[in-house]
Amino acid sequence: MTTHAGRTSPLTGPTVADVSGPSRLAELDETISAEELQLAARNHGIPLEALRYDVTPAGLHYLLIHYDIPALDPATHTLSIGGAVDRPLTVTLADLRERQRVTQQVTLECAGNGRALLHPRPVSQPWLVEAVGNAEWTGTPLAPLLREAGIDPEAVDVVFTGADHGVERGVEQDYQRALPIADALREEVLLAYEMNGAPLLPQHGAPLRLIVPGWYGMAHVKWVHSIELRTEPFEGYQNAVAYRVRRDADDPGVPVTRIEPRALVRPPGFPDFMSRRRVLRPGPCTLDGRAWSGHAPVVAVEVTTDGGESWAPAELDPTDAGDFAWRRWRYEWVATPGRYVLGARATDASGRTQPVEQQWNRGGFANNMAQRVEVVVPAE
Ligand SMILES: Nc1nc2c(c(=O)[nH]1)N[C@H]1C(S)=C(S)[C@@H](COP(=O)(O)O)O[C@H]1N2
Ligand SMILES: [Mo]
DSSP: OOOOTTTSOTTTOOOGGGGSOOOOBOOTTOOOOHHHHHHHHHSOOOOGGGGGOSSOOGGGSOOOOSSOOOOOOTTTOEEEEEESBSSOEEEEHHHHHHSOOEEEEEEEEOTTTTGGGSSSOBSSSOOOSOOEEEEEEEEEEHHHHHHHHOBOTTOOEEEEEEEEEEEETTEEEEEEEEEEHHHHTSTTOEEEEEETTEEOOGGGTTTOEEEOTTBOGGGSOSSEEEEEEESSOOOOHHHHTSSEEOSSTTOOOEEOOBOOOEEEEOOOSEEOTTTOOEEOOSEEEEEEEEEEOSSSOEEEEEEESBTTSSOEEOEEOOOOSOTTSOEEEEEEEEEOSEEEEEEEEEEETTSOOOOSSOOOOTTOOSOOOOOOEEEEEOOO
């Protein structure tokens, strides 16, 4: 009888690769599993009523942590910059705090937002629409630090390594993501040590994380301790295997990068405990919510009250929060007794907008299908 190498042999026992299977699509009638629930309970979304705050309070901001939250001591934490540079350097948190200090609002959204609404459902963190937040990040710009290290003109990628470690689809790894050098050198990219005016919380990357305004969440490496410039494209797991838009498992796909436009409705009225369906009294009602895009500023938001059959323009609030922060929109509605499905869709200055039907891909990434909020307006 033949045995699988490393599986049944008493000498080697199971391998690390044995702890997780390949990525999977749920059967069409398969409900959310205990494994997906386990992820959802660790990685919570923004409660949609918190769309009322310009700046999301830290505890209401969504979370996505692939492995365990590492415990790092800010007093001894260092960041090393090496690889294809003339002068490798290592800096402490105190060194970084003495450098130029920048504060900016940045909307973060997980690339898997919307995944659990896809048919068939890619089995992973089962986000509905709530994997978003808009925080005020403070830190020092990355580009001057890289320039001080002396960038090799041949450098193509910059690899950021976090202090968290795990195994994913059989591959043991530190969380690592690369950015193309041109994107890493953009002036808005920060090494952030504060969120909303306080030191980073453990779950948000304490004591140091990358902020890449406009990009989906996976690029904003938390617990970062090492930056390495490379003259060859980085082929690490999170760039080459995960976070690619693929038609099927064999398609090499294209990398997930910037955030597609999205608008969310702050659900009006009050919810049913179980279904979260809304109950709204009849009469005039200001609908509102937030809209964002990582490609270009949002220029229009439209609202539907009939599940996407018809759309009407919403008003965009003036903003001084910058191009990378979400923007508030509002729409005056008179609710009359009946059942409604509310939604909103954003269009940005690049002409990108949101589909009403799903744009399916194998990993469930960058899916910005318009939201559906069921509302019942009872007769008085
Ligand atoms: N080191 C490390 N950085 C990470 C992650 C991680 O698991 N480990 N998750 C990424 C993903 S997928 C997202 S969406 C964002 C979430 O950031 P937040 O938890 O602060 O909202 O962090 C990114 N940075
Ligand atoms: Mo994410």
